[in-house]
Amino acid sequence: MINKKIIHTVFEERVQKNPENIAIVYGEEQITYRELNSRANGIGNVIDSEKYIAIFMPNSIDYVITLLGILKSGSISVPIDVLAPNERILKIITKADIETIITNKANIKNLKKILKSLKLDREIILLEDTISSENNLALKSKEDSSAYLMFTSGSTGEPKAIIGMQKSLSHFIHWECKEFAIDESFKISQLAGVTFDVSLRDIFTALISGATLYIPTQRTNIEYLARWISQSRLNLIHIVPSLFRLLLKEFEFNSYDLSELKHILLAGEALYGSDVLAFNRLYPHIELVNLYGPSETTLAKIFNRIKIEDVTNQNMIMPLGQAISNTAILILKNSKLAQVRQVGEIYIKTPFRSKGYLKEEKLSQEVFVQNPLSKKEDILYKTGDMGRYKADGTVEFVGRADSQVKINGIRVELQEIEIAIKSYKKVENAIIISEMSPSKEIVVICYYIEKSRFVQSDIREYLVEVIPSYMIPNFFIKMESFPLNFHGKIDKKSLPKPEDLIYLDREFIEPQxxxxxxxxxxxxxxxxxxxxxxxxxxxxxxxxxxxxxxxxxxxxxxxxxxxxxxxxxxxxxxxxxxxxxxNAQRIETATVEIKPLAKSDDYALSNSQRRLWVLDKLQENFNSY
The missing domain is CATH 1.10.1200.10 (ACP-like)
Structure with missing residues (x-):
């Protein structure tokens, strides 16, 4: 039975329409819609409904099979990063009262080792032991049922768990598919890690459309990633701006065929005019789209289909845009609607939000608040982001109202880092600040006072076991004391810059x-x-x-x-x-001698020149440069 507000039933309908279409490609592996559905039914048949079920696997076909199986069973998926620190894994398992963990043969040895070290006894289901079935399970979920649990950084030092809802997930997926006319011909990337809710966007925009989801086998080799995007002939990519910039440098260095790529959807961090201009010079046919939305309101709630003429200068932050369907964006200042160009806090109104934080009712009430403009019950999500309306009603992002930052598109509370560092027995006190680097990356700096002597490698090794690697500060700066201002508070503006102290206590050795x-x-x-x-x-x-x-x-x-x-x-x-x-082996690179053509009155056009000529004929006075 199909219910468009319950995403796996829409997938099941797609299986009936396109059973032999390729659903997922992962390296040399691929799987059809029929096989994907059958294997997911096998998982769904062996787990109870309405339970938090952990998935201990990285991005892969096996992960998607398991995710679908959990949704079919009526339970709630809880992805666990296989590289997460043990302490983080312990917090996830205990907070969600997880009794069952699903993994595969590639990861079971590591999972058992972690559980043993944490002294936890949990049921482990091995994916390969389940039996496929073409018979879909009876529908066990409702529109308001929980679908997934995603952990994000918390200011108390404990990760927060956001409960995603069935209808909210389905609402966004259907919006994106309609907005970008996604159909079974599309090839869509999955670049986001499974512990981030945006991975659900990658997966389900493909799987409810009959399209093919492409998952790269590695993400840390930028040359491989650029080549993979080109060779996979992708049509739509979801990506964070920081990774986009790395790819942009590779695209500038080497020529890649992206003729099939139609849309790049960017979210998670600020996108700058310089990013848009640089990419447009290389690939003017590809549309860049800016998306915005906290996990608490389910994926994105504002979008901006960027036009090159909207870029007025390279240092501008690209506008967030306008609300998606069934969503209103309110910018409030002193509980009143802000005027055009007046800075206020961004609030989101939508029935398609999350259920809030697991076991954190007080915290949920602090961010899901009554609309001050309405006398009736009308819940808004308080984002903590500052913004303003443009004259045309679109929204611009200005900054944060608190100490939250985005690192590589991942939301991080600086207080959580500070608490982790202060828990190290040799640290007396610590302050964490963030700065924007010239290359538009967030740099996190830790200033600390020692309780007893240690070297920086000691605290880095400690933190690896406590917080995710992306939260470990870029710089650690030892201080005898912190500078104070006139009011006796720590004067953060007077803290020394890291680059001024690098060689203060060490000899500079000239590279030879x-x-x-x-x-x-x-x-x-x-x-x-x-x-x-x-x-x-x-x-x-x-x-x-x-x-x-x-x-x-x-x-x-x-x-x-x-x-x-x-x-x-x-x-x-x-x-x-x-x-x-x-001492490394050199890669053989073929070189071709370029010989000049004989002189002629005219020459054949290159592909890019021919494209510009066609555009000019289609639109009079079209100025591509």
């Missing part, structure tokens, strides 16, 4: 030899530092997992070697990395 000098230049360009000592590590200079992807891509291009992320971080000083490069 051609390779070391070039590697130091790469570090300098990516991290925007003037001096790079031969013995200093990429991490000590403020590097992180995201800009390490850019570093390995540059090394690959410059030295014709392949250095993976694991090797990079194991050898991340200029000295060690240069030794690795000098």
């Amino acid at each position: 030899g051609e390779t070391q000098i070039e590697v130091a230049k790469i570090f300098s360009q990516i991290l925007r530092v003037d001096k790079v000592s031969a013995d200093i590590t990429f991490t000590q200079l403020g590097g992180n997992s995201l800009n390490s992807i850019s570093a390995t891509a540059k090394i690959s291009h410059q030295f014709s070697v392949q250095i993976n992320i694991k090797e990079f971080f194991e050898n991340q000083s200029v000295e060690k990395l240069s030794y690795l490069i000098d």
Whole structure:
């Protein structure tokens, strides 16, 4: 029985229409709609309804099978990052009262090891042990039933768990499919990690449309990712701006055929005019779309189909746009509707929101509030983001009202990082601040006072076991005391800049030899530092997992070697990395001699020239440049 507000039933209808269509492609693996549905039924048949069921798997076909099976059973999926710190996994399992965890053969050994170390006894279901069935399960969910549980950063030091609703998930998926005319011919990417709600957008826009979902086998090699996008002939990509910028640099460096790509939907961070202009110069036929919406209101609730003429300067933050269907955006200042261009806080009104936070009723009431403009019950979500209306009624993002930041598109509370660092026994006190780097990335800085002496590698090793890697600060700066202002409060503006202190307590060692000098230049360009000592590590200079992807891509291009992320971080000083490069096997690259054509009165047009000529004929006085 189909109910359009319950997403897996729409998928089941699609299976009936297109059973032999390819549903998912993952590397060399692929699966049809019929097989995907049958295997999901096998999972649904072995689990109870209305339970929180954990999935311990990364992005893969197996993950999607399991997710669908849990939805069919009437239970709630809880994805767990297989690389998450044990302490984080413990918090997820205990907060959601998880009794059952589903995994596959590739991950069961690691799961058992983690459970043993945490002294937890839980039922483990192995995906490969379930029996496929073409008989769909009886519908066990209602429109208001919970569908998924996603954990996000919390200001108390404990992760918050957001309860997603069936009808809300279905509402957004149907909106996107209609807005972008997605049909069975589409090829759609899944780049988001499974522990983020946007992964559901990737998965279900494809699966309710009869389209094909493409999942990359790796995400940390930017050259591979660019080649994968091109070779997969994708039509629609969902991506965060920080990863988009890395791909943009690769697209500028090498030529990639993206002729089939129609739309790139960006969300999670601010998108800048410079991003739009640079991409449009390369691929003017591809539409960029800005999306905005917190997890609490289910995926995106504002969108902006960007036109190049809307970019008035390269430093502008691209407008968020207008509300999607069944949604209203209110910008309030002092409980009144803000005037045009007046800055206020962004509130979202929609019946298609989440249920709030699991076991956090007080916190839910603080963010799901009564509309001050209405005398009747009318619930709004208080985003904490500041914005303003433009003259045409669209919304612009201005900044945050609190200490929350987005790191690589992932929402992070700085207080959670601060609490984790203060829990380290050798730290007396700590302050966490964030800054925007020249390359428009968030840089997190920890200033700390020691209780007893330690080296930075000690606290990094401690934090790896406590918080996700993306939350570990870029810089750790030791202080004897914190500067105070006139009122006796910590004066954050007077805290020293990390780049001013890098070589305060260490000798600068000049890079030696051609390779070391070039590697130091790469570090300098990516991290925007003037001096790079031969013995200093990429991490000590403020590097992180995201800009390490850019570093390995540059090394690959410059030295014709392949250095993976694991090797990079194991050898991340200029000295060690240069030794690795000098002893690595060179990649064979074919070169073709370019010979000039004989002189002629006219020459055949290139593909890009022919496209410009056609556009000019279709639209008089069209100015492509």
